Amino acid sequence: MSFPGTGKIWMNGSLVEWADATIHVASHVIHYGSGVFEGARAYNTPRGTATFRLDAHLHRLFDSAKIYRMEPTYSYADLHAAVRETIRANEMKACYIRPIVYRGYHTLGVNPFPCPVDTAILLWEWGAYLGQDALTNGVDVRVSSWSRAAPNTFPTLAKTSANYANSSLIKMEAISEGYSEGIALDTFGYLSEGSGQNLFVVRNDVIYTPPVTASILPGITRDSVIAIARDHGFKVREEMLPRETLYIADEAFFAGTAVEITPIRTVDKISIGNGRRGPITEAIQNGFFDIINGRVEDKHGWLEYVYDGEPRQTVGASTPAGTSART
Ligand SMILES: Cc1ncc(COP(=O)(O)O)c(C=O)c1O
Numbered sequence: 001m002s003f004p005g006t007g008k009i010w011m012n013g014s015l016v017e018w019a020d021a022t023i024h025v026a027s028h029v030i031h032y033g034s035g036v037f038e039g040a041r042a043y044n045t046p047r048g049t050a051t052f053r054l055d056a057h058l059h060r061l062f063d064s065a066k067i068y069r070m071e072p073t074y075s076y077a078d079l080h081a082a083v084r085e086t087i088r089a090n091e092m093k094a095c096y097i098r099p100i101v102y103r104g105y106h107t108l109g110v111n112p113f114p115c116p117v118d119t120a121i122l123l124w125e126w127g128a129y130l131g132q133d134a135l136t137n138g139v140d141v142r143v144s145s146w147s148r149a150a151p152n153t154f155p156t157l158a159k160t161s162a163n164y165a166n167s168s169l170i171k172m173e174a175i176s177e178g179y180s181e182g183i184a185l186d187t188f189g190y191l192s193e194g195s196g197q198n199l200f201v202v203r204n205d206v207i208y209t210p211p212v213t214a215s216i217l218p219g220i221t222r223d224s225v226i227a228i229a230r231d232h233g234f235k236v237r238e239e240m241l242p243r244e245t246l247y248i249a250d251e252a253f254f255a256g257t258a259v260e261i262t263p264i265r266t267v268d269k270i271s272i273g274n275g276r277r278g279p280i281t282e283a284i285q286n287g288f289f290d291i292i293n294g295r296v297e298d299k300h301g302w303l304e305y306v307y308d309g310e311p312r313q314t315v316g317a318s319t320p321a322g323t324s325a326r327t
Pocket residue numbers: 039167193194195196197198216217218219220221222255256257258
């Protein structure tokens with residue numbers, strides 16, 4: 001998917017044309033990956049366009065900035081309003097939302113402190129990340145030869161541009177060998193996550209997912225899956241999982257803003273269950289799609305309508321991001 005190259009981008013408080021939203025090649029972020037960002041979505045529901053868990057995404061953005069000692073120039077409320085303003089200015093019905101806070105142009109030493117902290121919000125239309133077919137029929141994946149970052153190296157609770165160098169290695173290896181995705185292990189050999197999505201495994205009717213200590217990004221979708229699963233009466237456990245858990249799973253699926261909920265049908269050419277989307281995966285998918293499409297009551301308050309009035313006030317951050325449903 002390439003960009004259409006039109007529309008408005010919010011940059012440091014102004015809406016600018018897509019083609020004019022440029023930065024200098026000497027900007028710190030280009031050389032040292034000194035950016036933190038988010039990926040959220042807005043959906044076209046029968047009541048109108050609604051963002052999905054924008055509050056949790058923005059709180060994670062501020063957590064990421066704090067870990068990297070960046071002081072965003074704009075407050076949570078400013079960015080919340082700016083996302084809504086940008087969606088309205090582009091007259092978007094459904095879109096992917098990419099806020100980014102990054103170190104800009106001043107000097108090019110490793111020390112980022114002298115560089116300004118700039119902010120932008122981009123939107124684009126983005127359908128099913130791994131293809132529409134994948135949502136029903138699942139994807140073929142491999143366990144990556146690359147590991148996720150070791151603890152106390154690149155902090156995985158931060159969604160930072162630098163971490164996506166590792167994600168790109170995982171993704172490129174998988175694609176080069178004919179797979180849709182790679183699943184990375186942590187440096188202790190336990191299951192971690194995909195290049196841009198969290199991992200769930202089902203065995204004997206229990207849903208398992210690696211904990212935040214397994215070098216994962218604590219996904220907002222992961223948190224939503226846990227809540228939906230519990231709403232449906234399923235048992236969910238966050239546990240360190242050995243690699244072979246995948247091969248003997250009844251079902252497995254990815255969860256993330258881009259992939260939404262995508263079944264995994266094979267890992268390393270071994271069929272998961274009967275090699276098709278399993279019933280628990282389908283139940284969780286239906287629960288998720290019913291909420292984002294406005295077909296059921298939004299009892300967790302995850303949708304915020306963009307075109308009707310002022311944003312609802314949100315109270316308190318979940319720290320680390322995405323842990324609010326974990327009780
Ligand atoms: C590495 C990684 N893990 C997990 C996720 C899923 O997070 P979320 O559900 O908040 O999109 C993402 C997506 O941003 C990701 O890049």
